[in-house]
Amino acid sequence: MMAGEAMSAAPSLCTRELSIRFGGHVAVNQVTADFYPGTLTVIVGPNGAGKTTYFNLISGQLPASAGSVHLFGVDITAKGAAERTRRGIGRAFQLTNLFPNLSVMENVRLAVQSRAGLGLNIFSLWSSHASLLKRAEHYLDKVALADRRSDKVSALSHGDKRKLEVAILLALEPEIMMFDEPTAGMSVDEVPVVLDLIHQVKAERKKTILLVEHKMDVVRSLADRIIVLHNGALVADGEPVSVMASAIVQEAYLGVAPETREEQHV
Amino acid sequence: MSDTILTLAGVHTHIGEYHILQGVDMQVPRGGLSVLLGRNGAGKTTTLRTIMGLWKASKGKIHFDGRDITAMATPDIAQLGIAYVPESMAIFSDLTVKENLLLAARNGPLDNSRVEWICGFFPALKKFWNYPAGNLSGGQKQMVAIARAIVEPRKLILVDEPTKGLAPAIILSLMAAFNELKASDTTILLVEQNFNFVRKLGDTVAVMDDGRVVHTGGMQALAEDNDLQQHLLGLSLAAHQ
Amino acid sequence: MTDTVLDNTAKPEVASLPTAPRDIWPLILVPALALLMLPLVGSFPTWITLTVAGLAMGMMIFIMASGLTLIFGLMDVLNFGHGAFVSVGAFVATLVLLPMHGWMEADSLLMNLAALGLAILLAMLATGLLGWAFERVIIMPVYGQHLKQILITMGGMIVAEQMINVIWGAEQIPLPLPTSLRGSILLGDAAIEKYRLIAVVVGLLVFIAMFLVLNRSKLGLLIRAGVENGEMVEALGYRIRRLFVLVFAAGSALAGLGGVMWGLYKESLTAAMGGDIMVMVFIVIIIGGLGSVGGCFIGALLMALVANYAGFLVPKLALVSNILLMIAVLLWRPTGLYTVVRR
Amino acid sequence: QDLKIALIAGKTGALEAYAKETETGFMMGLEYLTGGKMEINGRKVKVIVKDDQGKPDLGRTMLAEAFGDDKADIAVGTTSSGSAVAMLPVAEEYKKVLIVEPAVADAITGEKWNRYIFRTSRNSTQDGLAGASTIKAGGSIAFLAQDYAFGRDGVKAAKDALGTVGAKAKVVHEEYAAQNTTDFTAAAQRIFDVLKDKPEPRILQIIWSGASPMNKLADMKPERFGITLAPGGNILPIMKNWKTYAGTQGAIYYYYDFPKNKINDWFVAEHNKRYKAPPDFFTAGGFAAASAVYTAISKAKSTDTEKLITAMEGMEFDTPKGKMNFRKEDHQAMQSMYHFKIKKDQKNEWDLLELVREIPASDLPVPLKNKR
Amino acid sequence: MNAMKQILSDDFPRNRWLGLILVAIFFGLAFAPFITSGARPLNTAATICVYIVLVASYDLLLGYTGIVSFAHTMFFGIGAYGIGLALASGTPSWGLAAVGMLAALLVTLVLALIVGLFALRVRAIFYAMITLAVASSFAVLASQLSDFTGGEDGKTFSVPALLSPAYRLFEAEIFGRVVDGKVITYYIVFISCALLFLFLLRVVNSPFGRVLQAIRENDFRAEALGYRTVYYRILANCIAALVAAMAGALMALWLRYVGPKTMLSFEVMTDILLIVVIGGMGTMYGAVVGATLFILAQNYLKSLMAVASSSLADVPLLASALHPDRWMLWLGVLFVVSIYFFPVGIVGKLRGSGKRD
Numbered sequence A: 001m002m003a004g005e006a007m008s009a010a011p012s013l014c015t016r017e018l019s020i021r022f023g024g025h026v027a028v029n030q031v032t033a034d035f036y037p038g039t040l041t042v043i044v045g046p047n048g049a050g051k052t053t054y055f056n057l058i059s060g061q062l063p064a065s066a067g068s069v070h071l072f073g074v075d076i077t078a079k080g081a082a083e084r085t086r087r088g089i090g091r092a093f094q095l096t097n098l099f100p101n102l103s104v105m106e107n108v109r110l111a112v113q114s115r116a117g118l119g120l121n122i123f124s125l126w127s128s129h130a131s132l133l134k135r136a137e138h139y140l141d142k143v144a145l146a147d148r149r150s151d152k153v154s155a156l157s158h159g160d161k162r163k164l165e166v167a168i169l170l171a172l173e174p175e176i177m178m179f180d181e182p183t184a185g186m187s188v189d190e191v192p193v194v195l196d197l198i199h200q201v202k203a204e205r206k207k208t209i210l211l212v213e214h215k216m217d218v219v220r221s222l223a224d225r226i227i228v229l230h231n232g233a234l235v236a237d238g239e240p241v242s243v244m245a246s247a248i249v250q251e252a253y254l255g256v257a258p259e260t261r262e263e264q265h266v
Numbered sequence B: 001m002s003d004t005i006l007t008l009a010g011v012h013t014h015i016g017e018y019h020i021l022q023g024v025d026m027q028v029p030r031g032g033l034s035v036l037l038g039r040n041g042a043g044k045t046t047t048l049r050t051i052m053g054l055w056k057a058s059k060g061k062i063h064f065d066g067r068d069i070t071a072m073a074t075p076d077i078a079q080l081g082i083a084y085v086p087e088s089m090a091i092f093s094d095l096t097v098k099e100n101l102l103l104a105a106r107n108g109p110l111d112n113s114r115v116e117w118i119c120g121f122f123p124a125l126k127k128f129w130n131y132p133a134g135n136l137s138g139g140q141k142q143m144v145a146i147a148r149a150i151v152e153p154r155k156l157i158l159v160d161e162p163t164k165g166l167a168p169a170i171i172l173s174l175m176a177a178f179n180e181l182k183a184s185d186t187t188i189l190l191v192e193q194n195f196n197f198v199r200k201l202g203d204t205v206a207v208m209d210d211g212r213v214v215h216t217g218g219m220q221a222l223a224e225d226n227d228l229q230q231h232l233l234g235l236s237l238a239a240h241q
Numbered sequence C: 001m002t003d004t005v006l007d008n009t010a011k012p013e014v015a016s017l018p019t020a021p022r023d024i025w026p027l028i029l030v031p032a033l034a035l036l037m038l039p040l041v042g043s044f045p046t047w048i049t050l051t052v053a054g055l056a057m058g059m060m061i062f063i064m065a066s067g068l069t070l071i072f073g074l075m076d077v078l079n080f081g082h083g084a085f086v087s088v089g090a091f092v093a094t095l096v097l098l099p100m101h102g103w104m105e106a107d108s109l110l111m112n113l114a115a116l117g118l119a120i121l122l123a124m125l126a127t128g129l130l131g132w133a134f135e136r137v138i139i140m141p142v143y144g145q146h147l148k149q150i151l152i153t154m155g156g157m158i159v160a161e162q163m164i165n166v167i168w169g170a171e172q173i174p175l176p177l178p179t180s181l182r183g184s185i186l187l188g189d190a191a192i193e194k195y196r197l198i199a200v201v202v203g204l205l206v207f208i209a210m211f212l213v214l215n216r217s218k219l220g221l222l223i224r225a226g227v228e229n230g231e232m233v234e235a236l237g238y239r240i241r242r243l244f245v246l247v248f249a250a251g252s253a254l255a256g257l258g259g260v261m262w263g264l265y266k267e268s269l270t271a272a273m274g275g276d277i278m279v280m281v282f283i284v285i286i287i288g289g290l291g292s293v294g295g296c297f298i299g300a301l302l303m304a305l306v307a308n309y310a311g312f313l314v315p316k317l318a319l320v321s322n323i324l325l326m327i328a329v330l331l332w333r334p335t336g337l338y339t340v341v342r343r
Numbered sequence D: 001q002d003l004k005i006a007l008i009a010g011k012t013g014a015l016e017a018y019a020k021e022t023e024t025g026f027m028m029g030l031e032y033l034t035g036g037k038m039e040i041n042g043r044k045v046k047v048i049v050k051d052d053q054g055k056p057d058l059g060r061t062m063l064a065e066a067f068g069d070d071k072a073d074i075a076v077g078t079t080s081s082g083s084a085v086a087m088l089p090v091a092e093e094y095k096k097v098l099i100v101e102p103a104v105a106d107a108i109t110g111e112k113w114n115r116y117i118f119r120t121s122r123n124s125t126q127d128g129l130a131g132a133s134t135i136k137a138g139g140s141i142a143f144l145a146q147d148y149a150f151g152r153d154g155v156k157a158a159k160d161a162l163g164t165v166g167a168k169a170k171v172v173h174e175e176y177a178a179q180n181t182t183d184f185t186a187a188a189q190r191i192f193d194v195l196k197d198k199p200e201p202r203i204l205q206i207i208w209s210g211a212s213p214m215n216k217l218a219d220m221k222p223e224r225f226g227i228t229l230a231p232g233g234n235i236l237p238i239m240k241n242w243k244t245y246a247g248t249q250g251a252i253y254y255y256y257d258f259p260k261n262k263i264n265d266w267f268v269a270e271h272n273k274r275y276k277a278p279p280d281f282f283t284a285g286g287f288a289a290a291s292a293v294y295t296a297i298s299k300a301k302s303t304d305t306e307k308l309i310t311a312m313e314g315m316e317f318d319t320p321k322g323k324m325n326f327r328k329e330d331h332q333a334m335q336s337m338y339h340f341k342i343k344k345d346q347k348n349e350w351d352l353l354e355l356v357r358e359i360p361a362s363d364l365p366v367p368l369k370n371k372r
Numbered sequence E: 001m002n003a004m005k006q007i008l009s010d011d012f013p014r015n016r017w018l019g020l021i022l023v024a025i026f027f028g029l030a031f032a033p034f035i036t037s038g039a040r041p042l043n044t045a046a047t048i049c050v051y052i053v054l055v056a057s058y059d060l061l062l063g064y065t066g067i068v069s070f071a072h073t074m075f076f077g078i079g080a081y082g083i084g085l086a087l088a089s090g091t092p093s094w095g096l097a098a099v100g101m102l103a104a105l106l107v108t109l110v111l112a113l114i115v116g117l118f119a120l121r122v123r124a125i126f127y128a129m130i131t132l133a134v135a136s137s138f139a140v141l142a143s144q145l146s147d148f149t150g151g152e153d154g155k156t157f158s159v160p161a162l163l164s165p166a167y168r169l170f171e172a173e174i175f176g177r178v179v180d181g182k183v184i185t186y187y188i189v190f191i192s193c194a195l196l197f198l199f200l201l202r203v204v205n206s207p208f209g210r211v212l213q214a215i216r217e218n219d220f221r222a223e224a225l226g227y228r229t230v231y232y233r234i235l236a237n238c239i240a241a242l243v244a245a246m247a248g249a250l251m252a253l254w255l256r257y258v259g260p261k262t263m264l265s266f267e268v269m270t271d272i273l274l275i276v277v278i279g280g281m282g283t284m285y286g287a288v289v290g291a292t293l294f295i296l297a298q299n300y301l302k303s304l305m306a307v308a309s310s311s312l313a314d315v316p317l318l319a320s321a322l323h324p325d326r327w328m329l330w331l332g333v334l335f336v337v338s339i340y341f342f343p344v345g346i347v348g349k350l351r352g353s354g355k356r357d
């Protein structure tokens, strides 16, 4: 495990032989990997390689057919999505997935509230928890959506929805942060906003960050380590440069011969 | 007839109480690939939806192939030979890939050779031919959405951010596909964020901001002129590389 | 048939994933149940009587339920007003049958059937049109909102029932069976009512017709797609609205047909006759799996059979046999015998 | 001032048809008896019609309203037995007379009875007795009834009745089918299986409220087991479907062609004139109730409750069925019933039954069930 | 103001007209016995009170959690039968009433839990159907155990002396109304209903209530945010059921009668549904406005129609359509029209499609 020595202490998240099959089709095939606090791991691979599904298995949206997931050494394979979130696995979805008829503000507030574990509080007033509101505001500012605070989410443009996804993830303040193509469909001048956010979190060197991204320039600018999935299997894992150079990535993923690759900033 | 296939003249669109498009003027030359750029919320998607008649223009005129389609119903517009790849992909998740394409082929059964041609670009479609499209991966859904638009020859294809979520390799084949379509004189109107992608494809370009077209011209010109890019798109390729 | 064309598309070099195999277990249920009951019932003629009667009753229920499940499966509309169409169908039939009682009482099967056929035609026409109007006026504003559909269609139902009372009066209207369909055929000691045989025939016809239309044409696909994303279907160039209204009219016409059959079975009509059996009908389409015509068919047969066997073996259970059956099925398959839609 | 009579009936909902008939009969009754002047003892009669939708709670409210708000002097009602039973205490609260029509539950003149309650309609027991008296010879009897209070009461009453009239027939089976039963095959099979090898004559008596399963059973050819059906009388639209079973016998409360008296002649003629159909038995009931009210008030020469009660106990009054009288002990109107046979050659669409024999009240010894 | 904020759980009408209407309704109900006379108005008022709570509790399920249930009347009925059977079982006393109440609440809780655990996992529409079936079989059961429940006819029972019409609080009339047991009962009903409603108002404006709305919007996402949706659904289900049961108990206490037609029939269910929608889903106040309008309509529509039809006597079909016995027809029309014109309900309409935070 090449990147191993670069990393400190025990892994925060591990998957062991993690697999899932849909009917005859193995979407994730015995993926074993460790993820360490303070490192940002980018997961790349062709469409349908199993990246999102791998995320789903980690965050508990899908039940594993085989293998296990460990969080801080605890086996959480049997736990449900909600439980895992409460234990610190946060997730931003690839296909935007929000509360369309609630306000932008409420979307974030709900995340904060969940973090604060106030969900089952029946007798207090939601509005009486000013601290939650303040924190929600804070995260809205971070993604520059504060001015759309009280619009319905369904009225946001695609890009803004993507940003809200990120805001919600941040608001959950998880130990493990999983971004699934956060910048997809985001305009070129908005992309930096999100990337800078990820940079900041990364700079704290506390959180474990997993990032699925197809934009090579983004990958280069962020990755400490790159994992490559292909047909559900883990085919490469290590320092960005070397992994990007590897043949499998060149053909299966970038789909180009090495010499022409430099101008492929796509 | 004229060599601009699609013309928008002072198009306004309201959604509920919001005034989204505030006078869009745009020409799409026949047989070329025109690109529509602009930051999030500029109104690109709304423009495409207005052309398709999915939002009704509250003011202004839209002409396609010399016909006024401003007030036409969506199906009729589609039947004039316009295909649409929406931002949300809008694939039918209950239906298999095959069935998705089958529906797109309005004039009867699928043309196998053309299906082959498409699957040449997107092999995944073949693999998941009889698979519920809802179970596909994000990128694969995107492929289905594009395939649906080109499964039969159309005069004009409106494509909303096709590259989002596509792996580089697939983006390359998408480029190839678009080039071949252009060759078979299909006009393409492409909404895109990924400048690196369109700079190689585009013939003409229009840039939107706040529901207006703020710049139109040749792609070449824009591609050369970094300051213009900077000024129009806040684009600085240096930023993250 | 489009399928054939597609199946000989050159096989992909990437091994294509196989389609899911046909699921036959539900098909076995009905015969299995019947055979299982034979020893319990004991006497063979009794068993025949019960079974045939059950199947026939099932067919009648199916006819009434099919329209509902069709409308739900294809258009995702829950029509609680369906019962009203059943009633209307029956009442419209009287417009033909009562004046033509000459033909009905005539001793020739042909004349009887002719009168019956005419009544059915008129009833289906009327309910079809009514359905068309219903869709335009009542359903249109509430596509995709189940709850509002439930309410607004309930409202429609009340209005329809009350209108029946306004037009035909509140008294029960007698609707005698045609002479040659009365009574039963004796096979040894087993008695089989003639009318039930008619029901079986009609039921089968309806089932086959629906099956063909839905599986052998683009229609089914189109409408299912339309439910998920009408905008996109329109963007592909299809007039989805027209399709929907057609389906709805068809479903209503089926209800009308069911109404005629049901009315003749009960032989006296009340405005509420349709509403009264709605719960039963709903249970059937749930058992079958909302939206699945095949499932609905099996479900209907199952329910009628169970009711008969229960009624014979432990009458007390007959009261709740439907519910028990439903719970049993849902425990086995939480979305009914056949799952059509993921919604 | 005006004389206020409240008429409460289930005018909307399941029982609408019946309630309408009651109302018609009641109005025609008053019209006939007051000679069209609608006056009793020179006081103008005002009928307040109320709808309890067959719901007991509404029944109570309506009656309370009638006595409390509308200051009705006397009340008549109601269609649903449940609702009628719920009304009884209200009459007692307001100390006003309530004439029950057409509810049949025995309890009304039984354990739920109080001294303000009179009843013109027959009760289940009378039905039972009448039914029993149509069964002369011995043999075996099976019952088919709905599986709820009404059905079980009916069967019980019928069985007691067989005892009272001293019929030799033995009850061999009681079949209770669910109220919502639509398919009677199972029930029929069970009954046939029991009955088919019991001593003849084999009679299957049907006690069913609402649309009777008579046809369904007949269609299964009970005759092949030597079983004859004995349906209770039913409303005309239903009996219309029975013409194919000519010869079948039973007992009924009223059939327009049976009673021979001038009230009935006027009643039938007038009803035919106005509604293009002969009066049905709820209509007759309504008429009877009207007559009870009229006779009582004219006899008491006042609407004071106590005076009314004294006047009404044992009072005799004329109805389309001939004379009825409220017996002193439980205020049940004693009346004759009819033993009918379904006609073979029917002259017109409403020519359905022929009279076998009128069963005089004396043959219907209803036991007293009320505590007094 | 702040006290008000606490009482109304910071969920103000947010519209002048709505505010006025609500205040009017409140005072109307509070003084009903003295501003009206006779049995009917008081009965109407009491029914309104009970239905406000019943509907509000249903709105918690439907409008806030997005659960379509047809078993709500079942719980309503259980509450009613609890009180009814208890009081009918012996000489009526507060003790008996309490016992009946507790028993009812217990049964309710258990049933709600079972139904919830079994059915809340399946798809919404299936849940609706299952509850429909369960409810109807429960009604069958009620009419089957006739020795115990009084069957179809139900049971009339008497209440503790204090509440019986015979009881007089003072001899003198007050504003032309003798303060008898009925009036006392009315105030018991009114006050309990007010309290229950405020409780529900608090629930939906608590953090918990907000999660329910999230679940309604997108349960998958709610789960991903760390909320165990099943628990939340079940809890909501239980709260709603319990409140419904209490409403039922109050209804029984008022009517001094229990029976399937009044407490368990599907009609009651449709009434509830309609009221929720007319009033406005997901706005507790909708229950107040809706219930008031609807019950008033139900009680006085016929009188109105009587006038209308007699004035139109010469127009054949219309006259018969306006005949009081056809009031259901117009109720049906009301169904359709109200959903047409108030897609967001009256309250929703008044508040305008106002932005919520």
Ligand SMILES: Nc1ncnc2c1ncn2[C@@H]1O[C@H](COP(=O)(O)OP(=O)(O)OP(=O)(O)O)[C@@H](O)[C@H]1O
Binding pocket: A022, A026, A027, A045, A046, A047, A048, A049, A050, A051, A052, A053, A054, A094, B128, B135, B136, B137, B138, B139, B140, B165
């Ligand atoms: N619920 C499901 N049922 C069946 N197959 C599924 C399901 N979810 C995913 N798959 C299959 O698993 C494979 C992996 O899908 P996944 O979404 O993980 O790909 P991905 O790596 O995220 O691709 P992309 O980059 O396009 O998002 C795909 O082939 C997809 O068809």
Ligand SMILES: Nc1ncnc2c1ncn2[C@@H]1O[C@H](COP(=O)(O)OP(=O)(O)OP(=O)(O)O)[C@@H](O)[C@H]1O
Binding pocket: A154, A155, A156, A157, A158, A159, A160, A185, A187, B015, B016, B018, B020, B038, B039, B040, B041, B042, B043, B044, B045, B046, B047, B087
């Ligand atoms: N359904 C809607 N209701 C109200 N406002 C909307 C709706 N859809 C879009 N808008 C608004 O219209 C503006 C333009 O939206 P549009 O989706 O056209 O932008 P876009 O250029 O496509 O952005 P993106 O690149 O993020 O897709 C945005 O400000 C958005 O908030």
Ligand SMILES: [Mg+2]
Binding pocket: A051, A052, A053, A094, A180, B137, B138, B139
């Ligand atoms: Mg993915």
Ligand SMILES: [Mg+2]
Binding pocket: A157, A158, B044, B045, B046, B087, B160
């Ligand atoms: Mg867009």
